[in-house]
């Protein structure tokens with residue numbers, strides 16, 4: 001399954017706001033990627049770049065892509081036009097200053113992409129967005145108050161496509177449930193392989209994603225107690241083949 005994009009949203013740990021997922025979790029994920037010769041895409045929150053720049057630079061040298069998950073992890077659709085511009089301009093500036101290059105890709109926090117943000121991404125030289133989640137039911141369950149945003153996503157074009165001049169959309173597409181860490185945690189490896197394989201045949205690429213905190217123990221998370229991070233890592237290694 002060569003058309004799977006292995007992506008991780010790199011942010012502070014859920015519940016605690018610590019950096020365990022970045023410092024410890026990514027190291028665990030990296031070991032698997034090394035063994036499987038996988039080079040993932042990291043969508044990193046801008047405020048974390050300076051503190052973790054040596055890690056990000058090292059991974060970039062290995063061929064990992066270091067893309068952008070907003071500057072302050074705010075929902076883009078909650079911001080005014082000028083705040084959106086400021087968020088994205090700060091990202092480009094911090095990438096250039098700390099890492100020495102501009103971010104290519106963008107994933108909006110909680111998939112909160114909107115038309116204005118897409119315009120700005122194109123203007124600021126981003127190459128692609130990977131925020132849209134066509135055919136995704138889970139998103140409505142997690143964020144029921146965002147019905148309008150969800151409807152726009154659900155019916156968006158599920159194949160990779162040009163969404164603005166110079167800007168491509170690479171949607172996180174799945175049939176009801178997107179190919180995310182929760183899916184891999186819950187379902188058996190054979191089913192995950194079959195599902196990813198099927199999505200790969202139907203769509204131009206399969207965009208998998210996890211969060212940096214998916215790779216550490218989360219004591220406050222019922223999901224992690226039932227389907228632990230260790231199980232997730234073991235299964236990911238098998239699915240990567």
Ligand SMILES: [Zn+2]
Pocket residue numbers: 009011069073109110
């Ligand atoms: Zn996020």
